Amino acid sequence: MSSQSLFARVRGKFFHYYFLAKRPMTLGVRAMVINETENSVFLVRHTYVPGWYLPGGGVERNETFRQALAKELQEEGNIALTGEPLLFSIYFNARASIRDHVALYVVKSFDQTAPRQPDREIAESGFFPMSSLPEGTTASTKRRLD
Numbered sequence: 001m002s003s004q005s006l007f008a009r010v011r012g013k014f015f016h017y018y019f020l021a022k023r024p025m026t027l028g029v030r031a032m033v034i035n036e037t038e039n040s041v042f043l044v045r046h047t048y049v050p051g052w053y054l055p056g057g058g059v060e061r062n063e064t065f066r067q068a069l070a071k072e073l074q075e076e077g078n079i080a081l082t083g084e085p086l087l088f089s090i091y092f093n094a095r096a097s098i099r100d101h102v103a104l105y106v107v108k109s110f111d112q113t114a115p116r117q118p119d120r121e122i123a124e125s126g127f128f129p130m131s132s133l134p135e136g137t138t139a140s141t142k143r144r145l146d
Contacts, residue, residue: 005050012048028102029069030056032088032144033079036108040127041145043137044076047123051138055079055125056102065103073107077116077125083109104144
């Protein structure tokens with residue numbers, strides 16, 4: 001295991017436990033941002049956990065799910081909502097904690113203002129054909145897309 005991947009795993013665990021202590025009940029949002037014309041989906045690869053995921057993040061205090069979704073899409077993909085997202089499902093994420101819930105939305109009306117450049121949080125991102133997802137796409141992401 002490389003020192004970079006070990007550092008990323010330790011950093012990911014630290015942030016996980018830090019947020020668990022600060023917010024024992026966690027709420028999150030994720031989005032299936034689908035380009036229907038190209039039959040593709042937007043995915044992100046974080047710097048602190050392995051794999052490709054649907055974009056998303058935590059819902060902060062005094063923030064609605066919609067506000068959190070818009071914020072996370074802007075931050076992780078330069079994606080602006082141009083229509084209403086459709087709530088697909090709410091999942092209990094027992095792997096994160098015993099009190100973590102994630103609302104998954106389908107987004108088909110959006111604009112991407114520019115490609116997302118890598119930084120300390122997002123290593124890579126982009127639209128990928130549904131029939132050819134990148135290697136390392138997480139099993140849960142694949143299940144949601146199916």
